[in-house]
Amino acid sequence: MDISFVILVEMLYAIASLVLISAGLAVVFGMMKVINLAHGEFMMMGGYATITAVQLGVNVFIAMLIVAPLVVGVIGLIVERLVIRHLYGRLVDTMLATWGLSLVFIGLATMIFGNTTTGISTPIPGFAVGDYQINGYNFFIIVVAILLVVLMYAVLKGTRAGLIARGTMQRSDMAAALGYSPDRIYMATFFCGSALSGLAGAILAPLVGLVPTSGGAYIAKAFITVIAGGPSLIAGLVSSATSFGFVSQVFTFAISPVIGEVALLVAAVILLRLMPQGITSRFFKGKL
Amino acid sequence: MSLKRREFLGAGAAALATASLLPRAALAADTIKLGSILDTSGIFDAYGKPMDQATRLAVADINAAGGLLGRQVEIIDYDTQSDMALYSQYAQKLTRQDRVDVVHGGILSASREAIRQTMRKTDTLYFYNVQYEGGVCDRNIFVTGVTPTQQVEVLVPYAMKKSGPKVYILAADYNYGQITARWIQKFVEENGGEVVATDFFPLDVSDFGSTITKIQQASPDLVVAPLVGGAHLSFFRQWAAAGMNTKIPLASTTMGVGNEHKVLTSAEGDGIMVAYNYSQELDTPENKAFKEKWKAAYGDTTGIHELAVSTYQGIMLWAEGVKKAGSLEHDAVVEALESGISIVGPAGNIAIDPQTHHAILDVHIMEVEDQKMKVVETLNQVAPVDTQAVCNLQENPDDNMQYEIEI
Known part of the structure; x- marks a missing residue:
């Protein structure tokens, strides 16, 4: 009984962390079609922003939920103005440019913070479920992921800004004809995407030892999740994170963590073979 | 614009020409040349930088005590930038162009294997001062780190x-x-x-x-x-x-x-x-003196780690071997080192095992306490039994491989 509860929590946690890792990329790549190879580095910078803020005496939750997204969002804004905005619609060029950016960010982080592992400890203590100890922070990650999905849905579906953003991504010429500046809207959307990446990096920071090259560990998973999700932003994100999180945890518990990772990749290959356009090209069609 | 570029190229060429003259000038001086090959930049620099600092400290110590055989020791170092390809390139340079008397360095096992054969072919004595998985059997190499x-x-x-x-x-x-x-x-x-x-x-x-x-x-x-x-x-x-x-x-x-x-x-x-083998908390006069010297040279002691101390001890062991041999000749130094030579370093007594060319050293059991390593128990002179099980350079001096140790 206890063990099934613990495994359920671990599974939800795995799904929630995939959602967090991929949310920023879902906006930048899924919505805006910018292949952001520096996504992992945006997360890494979110982590460093959190750790630096905590060391300066900021409350850890404020650092994670407010400071890090703002800092990374602003960095994203600068990057968008200087580089990305010249490259909209040029997939290969953005790949090259953002890959270069990722190297620059790694280099800068190494110069500023040094090539050593840093970190902060988790702000929530563990607790016991029957004979088992659970990491209390897992619940925090699950809650944040749920709130994030609800918030994204509410903003995109329920607000005028969300409607304008979605419209512009589909037909920027029509949006322009209606009097909205696609340039501004792209900028704002990229800011949001970057901020989400920063948030993910910040939330995961207390769980890992952070080094300037940490971003590389997330990038593959984020792209797999977003691509397998397909055209619908939120339904795709949630459905693919759920499938991959479920598959990898089942194999992790049944066999070993390495097989769990392998199973995730195999699942992705099979899924994309059966549904090349992603899950939401077949299921949840037309949903957001 | 084109004029500027030409000026730049001209100046660059001149600078290059002067730079290439420098090592030749240094060669003329009658110094002993110690080659150092470490990743002092790139992803392994957290290991490499303190090792490089330890190398400089050890050589400074040797020179302050009058050098070796009445000659000063000079470091010729290359930064391999955490790139395995650069190891073979710089190993060639150290052995064939700089013609150093000994090489200390290498961090990952991959880097050691990249340069080990070059050292062997050119009869350049090689010290690998890192904790690793064990099993290397080669008369030309000495290993001063701990094995599993x-x-x-x-x-x-x-x-x-x-x-x-x-x-x-x-x-x-x-x-x-x-x-x-x-x-x-x-x-x-x-x-x-x-x-x-x-x-x-x-x-x-x-x-x-x-x-x-x-x-x-x-x-x-x-x-x-x-x-x-x-x-x-x-x-x-x-x-x-x-x-x-x-x-x-x-x-x-x-x-x-x-x-x-x-x-x-x-x-x-x-x-x-x-x-x-090492903890900063070791309460010995050698360790205190070492930490003070380190502090005087580099400001604070936070950087000192196991591998840095292994490097320092490796160089000191080599120096002891040269002193005992009374020459820099390759075989003489190897024989001197095989004679059961030992020194007392910051981590305690460390001796060369003649059979494997690995180190016999003190191992300290420690518990982390308040971000420090508290020493709870010390075992003196622990031998590298894993490598001893597969390697005997006394019987097989021509052996040249890294054994996968069967357990």
């Missing part, structure tokens, strides 16, 4: 005595982790215990949530974790976050080599058991 048995043989019985016979192993998934895990299993069984499970993790795995649950399902008395690198540091953090650090004792053969215990908070790290 030197740690595990000491650590496992101690940790089992403190906890119990059921052991869970978590190891990094490459040759060091695989080999170390097998040694842990062997010593656990020899001490009457049982390994309930072994899990291997690729170096980029940073999520250990499910593993921690699996460990609890197996409910071992002790977890031994030879995990490597920044991503794996997450395990110690998540272990503590789940509140497990007060439930099941933890031992490691790698935690602390890159000063990881200073990254973890004391609440997270306290109580983790490790075994190394």
